[in-house]
Amino acid sequence: MPPALPDLTGDVVDLTAAICDIPSVSDDERALADAVEASLRPVGHLEVLRDGDALVARTDLGRPRRVIIAGHIDTVPVAGNLPTWRASAEDGTDELWGRGTVDMKGGVAVALHLAARLAAPRWDVTWVFYDHEEVAAEANGLGRLARHHPDWLAGDLALLGEPTGGGIEGGCNGTLRADVVATGRTAHSARAWRGVNAVHAAGEILDRLRSYRPREVEVDGLSYREGMNAVRITGGIASNMIPDRCVVTVNYRFAPSLSPSDAEAHVRELFDGFEVEVTDLAGGARPGLEDPLAAEFVAAVTAETGAEPVAKQGWTDVARFAELGVPAVNFGPGDPLLAHADDERCPVRQIRSCAAALEAWLT
Numbered sequence: 001m002p003p004a005l006p007d008l009t010g011d012v013v014d015l016t017a018a019i020c021d022i023p024s025v026s027d028d029e030r031a032l033a034d035a036v037e038a039s040l041r042p043v044g045h046l047e048v049l050r051d052g053d054a055l056v057a058r059t060d061l062g063r064p065r066r067v068i069i070a071g072h073i074d075t076v077p078v079a080g081n082l083p084t085w086r087a088s089a090e091d092g093t094d095e096l097w098g099r100g101t102v103d104m105k106g107g108v109a110v111a112l113h114l115a116a117r118l119a120a121p122r123w124d125v126t127w128v129f130y131d132h133e134e135v136a137a138e139a140n141g142l143g144r145l146a147r148h149h150p151d152w153l154a155g156d157l158a159l160l161g162e163p164t165g166g167g168i169e170g171g172c173n174g175t176l177r178a179d180v181v182a183t184g185r186t187a188h189s190a191r192a193w194r195g196v197n198a199v200h201a202a203g204e205i206l207d208r209l210r211s212y213r214p215r216e217v218e219v220d221g222l223s224y225r226e227g228m229n230a231v232r233i234t235g236g237i238a239s240n241m242i243p244d245r246c247v248v249t250v251n252y253r254f255a256p257s258l259s260p261s262d263a264e265a266h267v268r269e270l271f272d273g274f275e276v277e278v279t280d281l282a283g284g285a286r287p288g289l290e291d292p293l294a295a296e297f298v299a300a301v302t303a304e305t306g307a308e309p310v311a312k313q314g315w316t317d318v319a320r321f322a323e324l325g326v327p328a329v330n331f332g333p334g335d336p337l338l339a340h341a342d343d344e345r346c347p348v349r350q351i352r353s354c355a356a357a358l359e360a361w362l363t
């Protein structure tokens with residue numbers, strides 16, 4: 001028996017906590033996918049489909065438009081921050097703490113809650129809950145759905161419940177991961193003059209990263225911040241040997257005005273003289289807020305919040321929808337600055353306000 005979720009139509013904050021409390025680090029989403037499926041199957045107005053650990057639930061009311069509301073169910077690794085806990089203070093702050101509260105089980109809870117509540121939305125709705133977003137692009141569950149069942153992802157607008165602090169974040173940066181390799185020659189560390197130390201040679205890679213000045217690029221009115229960072233370094237196989245190989249893994253976040261191949265060329269140029277192996281590459285997406293249905297949604301949210309759209313700095317599946325020709329926008333609870341942080345936490349009023357805004361727009 002999968003762990004059960006509470007009644008989907010009940011309190012959306014309790015639902016968020018319950019979803020977070022079923023850990024689902026990428027590659028280990030089965031229990032949560034099973035729980036989501038068990039909750040959606042009895043909802044009479046939805047057709048429920050499954051591929052691996054991705055679930056699609058959709059209405060078929062013959063409406064002239066179809067909106068896709070999508071969210072990934074996986075998280076980055078837990079850091080002693082589950083089960084969730086609630087912290088409220090005298091100043092009125094009331095927050096749900098724990099892994100996934102921001103990225104992005106608040107958004108998943110909002111979607112599940114409304115999937116069950118809205119039997120007659122004004123547009124047909126396809127609700128998508130998918131696996132493997134936080135890892136290499138080739139494993140992404142939405143990508144698998146697009147390959148196996150492209151018809152399941154047909155629609156006129158996609159809303160991704162990624163954290164946006166309850167406002168709108170347009171488009172997304174692209175992301176590239178590459179192994180930059182410094183090489184040398186092994187020797188006994190007592191006779192180091194016989195070898196060439198690859199870890200020392202990697203100092204040049206780190207120097208180039210230290211002096212790199214990332215750009216801030218305006219794309220269709222939104223400002224995307226690029227980044228070029230070492231995210232891992234490995235080298236050496238024994239503590240009495242001169243290492244002959246040192247690998248610096250670099251993550252390049254690039255503006256959506258740059259194509260994936262331009263991004264790759266930029267990284268190869270920066271690390272000219274070193275072996276560069278690109279291990280993951282996903283292009284970004286321009287904001288696309290001029291699409292009429294997207295603009296209507298954005299206007300409804302900004303009227304409610306008073307906050308103008310800003311750029312999504314992380315990578316999200318708006319990029320995949322853009323590739324599929326479906327305009328897409330990020331909208332969900334949680335401060336994106338707290339995504340992947342050990343002190344990840346989400347104001348409960350934001351979970352409620354996102355649910356209310358989406359429900360108002362859909363009805």
Ligand SMILES: N[C@@H](CCC[C@H](NC(=O)CCC(=O)O)C(=O)O)C(=O)O
Binds near residue numbers: 313
């Ligand atoms: N294939 C990519 C996937 C990484 C996706 C991840 N997205 C977020 O954290 C969105 C939340 C946000 O920034 O608001 C990311 O950008 O790392 C990869 O493996 O890098």
